[in-house]
Amino acid sequence: MLIPQDQQFDIWDPKITIPILALDIVIFTIYKWELCVLITKREEYWEQWYSLPGSIVSKGYTLDENFDEVLKRKTGITGVYKEQLRTFWDNIQRDPRGHVIALAYYALVKAKKLLAQVDFTQVDIVTIAQFRKLKVFYEHWEIVEYALKRLKWKLWYTDIVKELLPEKFRISEMQRIYEIILCKNIDKRNFQKKIFSLKIITDTGEKDHSTNRPAKLYKFENKRIKVIDML
Amino acid sequence: MLIPQDQQFDIWDPKITIPILALDIVIFTIYKWELCVLITKREEYWEQWYSLPGSIVSKGYTLDENFDEVLKRKTGITGVYKEQLRTFWDNIQRDPRGHVIALAYYALVKAKKLLAQVDFTQVDIVTIAQFRKLKVFYEHWEIVEYALKRLKWKLWYTDIVKELLPEKFRISEMQRIYEIILCKNIDKRNFQKKIFSLKIITDTGEKDHSTNRPAKLYKFENKRIKVIDML
């Protein structure tokens, strides 16, 4: 904003009659074949807890700009697939400083990118199981569970899985991501039949020799996320 | 809020660094066997256009409380089924007065209730077709189209149709609501087979004599909205 900081009003001032909008981000990644969430250590004046990366939304910037700025500042990551979830913390007394409404997003990041960009002095990557045992800020656990539900759903009805796979991948890698996120085993033949019938991936002609028998490498047809089913 | 109005800060003041959160509501109803939307005449200082009922969110009240207050004040309606959609107007220059982010909801109201409670000096009920031709405030048309998409989806995967039906109803009335909202004809036998297999409605034993051959009257098993499919 153009207003010098010393002239700005205190956003917590009771004379301001509008609530504060915050933005919280659930960053999912598949790391070492586990579904993980990125968390930060939140330095608040009254306590230090694990929390999702988030911030208060600034006037004069779109939500996308706010999202990019928070993500960059809190984690060092840029350019991710994201989706808006809904508002949370809809309780006026939740934050002792004042009335805050949180708008949650989830984002998908490939582990490789995450490892390259993330500043690990500020954040940690934990598995979903680990996250569930942590003492987290506010109802961040609720946001994560909701995000997970949406992620599972989207996985079935779109090809967002591409956001978690490298450019070229073995079909068994793809299947494994489905199994990890959906928490269930999938039949190899049925999975391939389904994926091939959707015509969302194509054989690159190349082979991956990292396993015993070389595996075909596939790639996604187009970059854009495609809704598979729906009305 | 407890702060007297003359001591409150002007929410549009550039010295306030947080954006304003607004709340807009798409109220759907089935009236004369048409899907309708409730609109208001918005009296803004620069123009008068049709608009969805909405308002700026007040600090110190939950979103639910804000929702109820706006709905009551703008339309006279109370106690409806509602669902949060997502944020809109994510463009800092959209409103000439300042940065506003709109949080949209949709609500379902039975026409009978609507006719009993609505103050028609303030609002109008228009069909979707009529709405699409109106000059509406901002991107309210976009909110309505999105709400409609969500409504169609929810209709298939939950039993929200109960929010648009009277306590006791003919199965053909129920089918007709599906046909109106989904914009397609449905086979009578297939529809009944599907609905009965879901076990969400029961025969009251009563008959409706308003048509030639009397029809069985059904009612929903429970009041709570039930997700039918999903993961």
Next chain:
DNA sequence: ACAAAAGTGTTCCCCTTACACCCATGT
């Protein structure tokens, strides 16, 4: 009698699921 909506079964097809063996390579 006739108009108007209610009520009622069966067939077909496709999609989903369950299931097991051989293959190509590295060690």
Next chain:
DNA sequence: ACATGGGTGTAAGGGGAACACTTTTGT
């Protein structure tokens, strides 16, 4: 040679879609 993951087909079952005639009442 053997261990490891890769690659492949078929049969059965369930759910959705298409389809037409009889019944009950009011007029």
